[in-house]
Amino acid sequence: MTPADDFHDSAYDGLLDHHTVADDSQWAFGTEFEDPLAGVDTTVPAGEDPHALAAYCLMIGDDALVNAHRLSEWCSRAPDLEEDIALANIALDLLGQARLLLARAATASPDVVPPLPPGSPVPPEDALAFFRDDAAFRNVRLVEGDNGDFAVTIVRLLLFSTWRLALLERLQSSRDQVLAAVAAKGVKEVTYHRDYAARWFLTLSRGTEESRSRVLAGLDAVWRFHDELFVPTRIEASLADSGVGVDPATVAEEVAGLLDEVFSVSGVDRPDLPQVGAVAGGRGRDGRHTEAFSHLLAEMQSVARAHPSGRW
Amino acid sequence: MSEILDEWPLYEIFVRGRRGLNHVHVGSLHAADDEMALRHARDVYTRRNEGVSIWAVRSDAIAASSPDEKDPLFAPSCDKVYRHPTFYDIPEDVPHM
Numbered sequence: 001m002t003p004a005d006d007f008h009d010s011a012y013d014g015l016l017d018h019h020t021v022a023d024d025s026q027w028a029f030g031t032e033f034e035d036p037l038a039g040v041d042t043t044v045p046a047g048e049d050p051h052a053l054a055a056y057c058l059m060i061g062d063d064a065l066v067n068a069h070r071l072s073e074w075c076s077r078a079p080d081l082e083e084d085i086a087l088a089n090i091a092l093d094l095l096g097q098a099r100l101l102l103a104r105a106a107t108a109s110p111d112v113v114p115p116l117p118p119g120s121p122v123p124p125e126d127a128l129a130f131f132r133d134d135a136a137f138r139n140v141r142l143v144e145g146d147n148g149d150f151a152v153t154i155v156r157l158l159l160f161s162t163w164r165l166a167l168l169e170r171l172q173s174s175r176d177q178v179l180a181a182v183a184a185k186g187v188k189e190v191t192y193h194r195d196y197a198a199r200w201f202l203t204l205s206r207g208t209e210e211s212r213s214r215v216l217a218g219l220d221a222v223w224r225f226h227d228e229l230f231v232p233t234r235i236e237a238s239l240a241d242s243g244v245g246v247d248p249a250t251v252a253e254e255v256a257g258l259l260d261e262v263f264s265v266s267g268v269d270r271p272d273l274p275q276v277g278a279v280a281g282g283r284g285r286d287g288r289h290t291e292a293f294s295h296l297l298a299e300m301q302s303v304a305r306a307h308p309s310g311r312w
Numbered sequence: 313m314s315e316i317l318d319e320w321p322l323y324e325i326f327v328r329g330r331r332g333l334n335h336v337h338v339g340s341l342h343a344a345d346d347e348m349a350l351r352h353a354r355d356v357y358t359r360r361n362e363g364v365s366i367w368a369v370r371s372d373a374i375a376a377s378s379p380d381e382k383d384p385l386f387a388p389s390c391d392k393v394y395r396h397p398t399f400y401d402i403p404e405d406v407p408h409m
Contacts, residue, residue, distance in 0.1 A: 080320070082341050082352040089355050196351060203344060208316065 054109035061101030062139035130304035142225035155218035205266035
């Protein structure tokens with residue numbers, strides 16, 4: 001470890017119980033932080049193809065990463081200070097999941113990590129986030145569109161978190177110990193995201209004429225990416241067969257039931273709208289993305305790419 | 313919708329910390345209703361691992377003493393030194409006094 005690494009690590013050492021802590025009484029509320037991967041076996045499950053495992057981690061990691069970036073764009077722009085912080089918290093939860101999943105992809109199969117100049121201190125998960133081109137991203141297209149207004153963001157978050165929670169709940173029993181641990185951590189986080197989104201969906205739908213019309217417009221903007229969430233790729237289907245991943249088609253019924261409950265209390269009809277189809281035979285999971293995604297990546301990656309040997 | 317307000321009502325937030333026995337006032341925030349107040353409080357005041365329990369109270373539901381009443385309410389206690397249990401010899405082996 002270089003002295004510089006040492007410096008980076010040490011910034012939080014004082015906060016972590018497992019590093020210290022004889023006397024942490026200066027902290028008013030305690031410092032019991034948890035490492036979600038503490039004691040987790042990181043070997044690839046027996047008989048599993050490491051490339052397939054890495055590809056799967058990129059899929060659900062990129063979903064979280066890209067949605068986290070979109071939500072972070074609300075910083076300083078939300079309708080209220082309270083919502084600003086709420087959206088930033090959700091973005092940070094998802095970013096944390098993305099970090100663990102991209103790091104998992106890199107350890108399972110190092111050849112997924114884009115090459116960087118020799119001596120670059122960029123860790124593998126950052127290399128994956130900031131140095132892949134759009135066609136190498138595996139996220140669903142739902143998460144990549146512009147934020148729109150607050151109602152569009154809420155509708156998207158409702159759809160995304162309902163779907164992701166259903167996936168993570170099943171992933172907790174993955175044969176891959178890392179995926180299982182990340183899912184167990186994520187379930188608690190995404191449960192809150194879904195609750196937050198559902199509550200706002202109801203509040204806006206039953207609020208004023210204006211807020212209701214914006215929710216309905218939000219559904220128009222977002223719902224066309226609904227069906228894609230439940231189309232399994234070959235990799236997802238095969239990993240589901242071997243008990244490592246989840247086939248998204250298997251959560252469709254549960255997600256529909258939960259969304260119908262929210263729609264019903266909100267007095268909103270379940271949309272029946274045309275869906276975006278495959279582009280050149282592929283969807284988001286295959287690296288086929290929307291135009292908005294290129295703009296998102298340009299902004300997200302430009303600083304890191306300008307300084308591939310930078311230390312942050 | 314019965315009435316449309318210009319602004320969300322104000323709530324006072326009390327958090328019980330991991331090591332605390334009672335809820336402590338940590339600040340205030342605006343929220344659309346009671347449930348949202350709890351969620352906002354979770355986001356604004358417990359994001360650094362501070363709390364295990366939250367109370368949210370509408371600010372207009374709190375009866376507060378006025379600064380104008382400070383003297384009549386509190387000054388009379390200033391010179392009643394005999395109300396303090398300070399006239400006893402404490403044995404050496406009694407801790408936490």
